[in-house]
Amino acid sequence: MSRRIIIDTDPGQDDAVAILLALASPDEIEVLGITAVAGNVPLALTQKNARIVCELAGRTDIRIFAGCDRPLERPLITAEHVHGKTGLNGPTLPDPTMPLQDAHGVDFIIETLRQEPPGTVTLCPLGPLTNIATAFARAPDIVGRVQEIVLMGGAYFEVGNITPSAEFNIYVDPHAADAVFRSGVPVTVMSLDVTHKALVTRPRNDAFRAIGNRVGEAVAAMTDFFERFDKEKYGSEGAPLHDPCVTAYLIRPELFTGRHINVEVETTSPLTLGMTVADWWRVTKRAPNAMFMGTIDDDGYFALLTERLARL
Ligand code: RIB
Ligand code: CA
Numbered sequence: 001m002s003r004r005i006i007i008d009t010d011p012g013q014d015d016a017v018a019i020l021l022a023l024a025s026p027d028e029i030e031v032l033g034i035t036a037v038a039g040n041v042p043l044a045l046t047q048k049n050a051r052i053v054c055e056l057a058g059r060t061d062i063r064i065f066a067g068c069d070r071p072l073e074r075p076l077i078t079a080e081h082v083h084g085k086t087g088l089n090g091p092t093l094p095d096p097t098m099p100l101q102d103a104h105g106v107d108f109i110i111e112t113l114r115q116e117p118p119g120t121v122t123l124c125p126l127g128p129l130t131n132i133a134t135a136f137a138r139a140p141d142i143v144g145r146v147q148e149i150v151l152m153g154g155a156y157f158e159v160g161n162i163t164p165s166a167e168f169n170i171y172v173d174p175h176a177a178d179a180v181f182r183s184g185v186p187v188t189v190m191s192l193d194v195t196h197k198a199l200v201t202r203p204r205n206d207a208f209r210a211i212g213n214r215v216g217e218a219v220a221a222m223t224d225f226f227e228r229f230d231k232e233k234y235g236s237e238g239a240p241l242h243d244p245c246v247t248a249y250l251i252r253p254e255l256f257t258g259r260h261i262n263v264e265v266e267t268t269s270p271l272t273l274g275m276t277v278a279d280w281w282r283v284t285k286r287a288p289n290a291m292f293m294g295t296i297d298d299d300g301y302f303a304l305l306t307e308r309l310a311r312l
Contacts, residue, residue, distance in 0.1 A: 003122050003147075003250045004030045006109060008067070009243075010039025010127030010169075011049035012083055013090060013222035017305065018126055018152075018243035019050070020215060021251070023057040024308040028251045032112055032121065033063040035105030039127035039172055040079045041087030043069040046127070049088045051096035056218055057312050060098040067105025067131035071173035079168060082229045090225030091218040109135040113142035122250070125151040125180075126243040128169050133176035136183055148186045150250065152243045153177065154263065154276030155192035156292070163274065167192050170265060171274030178265040181289055188291040189263065190245040191276065194256065197296050198245060199238035200227060204302045208309065215312040241305075245293075248301055251308075255300050258293035262286035 007022060009015045022029045034054070036047035047066040054062045070076045083089065101108070109131060113121055123146055125132055136143050153169035154177075155161070162168040170177045181187060200208075200223045209220035227239035249256055262279040264286065266272045278292050 002028050002030055004032055004116070004120055005122045005124050005250065006032050006035060006112060008035045008037055008123060008125040008127065008131050009050060010037050010041070010046045011053060012040040012087055012127065012243065013226040014241055014243040015126045016049065016053045016088060016222060017219055017241060018247045019053050020057055020219065020312060021244050021305060021308055022247040023054070023059050024311045025251050029247065031062055033065060033108055035065045035067045035108060035131050037067045037105070037127045037131045038069045038076050039169065040083045042076070042078060043067070045087045047100055048096060049086070051098050051100065052088060052093050055096050055098055056093060056215060063101050065101045065103055065105035065108045068134055071128060071130050072133060072175040074173065074175070077172050082226070084225060088222065090223070091221035093218060105131050106135045106138065110139040110142055113145045118145040119147045121145070122147045123149045124246050125149065125153070126246060128173040129153070129176040129180045130173045133179040136179060143183050143185060146185045148188060149180065150188045150190070150246050152190045152195065152246050154189055154278070156276065156278035156280055158192035158196050160275070161192060165272040166274030167276065170276055174265050174267045174274040177274070178267050181263055181265055187289065188249065188293065190249065190293055192240070194293045194296045195240040195242040195245055198241050198298050198301055199236055200241050201238040204238065207302070207306045211306065211310045213310065213312065215309050219309060244305060245296065245301070248304055252300065252304055255297045255304070256293045257295045258291050260288045260291050262288050263290040263292055
């Protein structure tokens with residue numbers, strides 16, 4: 001049974017690979033549209049990068065929308081130090097010629113959920129949750145119509161990557177994340193606890209390059225750029241390939257294991273703002289609200305990525 005999804009994204013090299021994996025898997029995933037959000041880089045670049053990636057995949061039919069250009073309450077924080085000035089540094093890719101849709105990304109999310117049968121659309125946020133939270137606030141009637149939210153964000157055992165206690169997507173817009181985790185929608189969380197076990201080592205990136213098509217070459221070049229920050233910071237063998245965990249889950253959920261637990265977001269403390277407080281050991285009586293993933297079959301993950309990217 002294929003999933004019908006909206007990808008909400010802030011490309012970002014890892015977002016790009018997540019989008020490419022989805023587009024390479026039409027038997028499992030139907031991409032209804034892509035909504036860009038400000039995050040890794042400002043909105044003007046994330047919407048442009050989403051179009052660049054779809055053109056790289058030869059999918060100029062995909063509808064791409066610009067969403068929110070700043071968090072609900074906080075000033076925008078970006079991550080050019082990780083992703084480069086364009087947000088898609090690494091490969092040399094042509095500027096997009098495919099159009100950006102006129103409608104606002106939030107309106108597209110609302111209209112799609114109202115038009116499609118309840119429980120048939122999965123939201124796949126790969127960046128700050130601003131668009132999702134704005135859609136829920138503007139149209140509460142759509143909340144109960146969402147099949148599932150499968151997101152990349154948060155951390156528990158891995159704690160933070162942008163502050164000592166917070167993961168970037170949640171930290172940029174903690175108020176939006178709080179609204180999403182409290183929404184009652186089934187949420188599956190690909191946190192740093194999982195993505196930090198999915199490192200693009202040299203052999204894995206060589207396998208991307210050895211695919212021999214322009215997608216494999218572009219992904220390998222993205223990783224060559226993207227990995228330098230994490231390798232230097234963590235001294236690891238490669239960079240975590242965060243966002244494709246979301247689309248890989250839709251194709252092969254068995255690659256992941258986790259627990260259905262309570263997750264709440266810190267929205268006020270200056271010290272721990274954006275922290276996802278995951279009750280992994282169930283020490284509170286707070287009701288479970290998220291499937292919080294903890295492990296990944298990383299060899300299986302990279303085998304899936306390499307096999308699917310070769311199809312584009
Ligand atoms: O913390 C990792 C997340 O932040 C990923 O989604 C990456 O693309 C950035 O958005
Ligand atoms: Ca992202």
